[in-house]
Amino acid sequence: MTTNTTTTATGTTRPSAAQAVAMVAGPALLLAGFATHPAEGDNPEETLRTISDHGREWAVSHLLLFAAAAVLIPAVLGLARVVGGRHRRNASIAAGLVVFAMVGLGGAAVAEQLLGVAATLDGDRAAMVRLAEAAESTPAFLSMAVLPQVAVVLGFLTMAWALLRSKAVPAWAAAAMAVATIGVVAPEPGRCIGSALLLATFVTAVRRSHRAEAAAPARSASRLTVAAG
Numbered sequence: 001m002t003t004n005t006t007t008t009a010t011g012t013t014r015p016s017a018a019q020a021v022a023m024v025a026g027p028a029l030l031l032a033g034f035a036t037h038p039a040e041g042d043n044p045e046e047t048l049r050t051i052s053d054h055g056r057e058w059a060v061s062h063l064l065l066f067a068a069a070a071v072l073i074p075a076v077l078g079l080a081r082v083v084g085g086r087h088r089r090n091a092s093i094a095a096g097l098v099v100f101a102m103v104g105l106g107g108a109a110v111a112e113q114l115l116g117v118a119a120t121l122d123g124d125r126a127a128m129v130r131l132a133e134a135a136e137s138t139p140a141f142l143s144m145a146v147l148p149q150v151a152v153v154l155g156f157l158t159m160a161w162a163l164l165r166s167k168a169v170p171a172w173a174a175a176a177m178a179v180a181t182i183g184v185v186a187p188e189p190g191r192c193i194g195s196a197l198l199l200a201t202f203v204t205a206v207r208r209s210h211r212a213e214a215a216a217p218a219r220s221a222s223r224l225t226v227a228a229g
Contacts, residue, residue, distance in 0.1 A: 104148025
């Protein structure tokens, strides 16, 4: 009987059903979130004006990004399972970095959504701008903004290398993830392009793991036939 934890001849393990769904839904939600995100300004005053003009799009975008951050956690853990052999350790380290980055992305989505709510309230706009500027200069904010970006770059680059070396996905899919790593931390349209490339890699990994597991019983039956002969 074949289960979701079957290990194939290449040493890879098929993700669970929930992880497989997350591996498709996570990057898809990330793409949708970036695609619906209004263009931000270069300073807090322009950002607040953008929120006032596009409040609904701002709210929808950050809801999607928060959902993407949550779903990408099991997704990247599932992706690490398809890496076999001696490269599994690198994949596990990469997954840990990406999980940390997704926690940061979720926190940033919540913080920006709260900013969006505050921008819709009647109040002193100049005071709100000064508060946003002061917050952006604090070490805590800089850590929240910079550390997750560093983690996502290192995490997905390491994962792309592990996928390539273990041959868990075709070389083009591993290369797509490497390119996507730069895209998701770049300005638009880089984020949408990077998210689309991540989606392509995750979907390819799911399909490859299913094909590898489906082929495992046939290989086992062939070996039994040879042994019996």
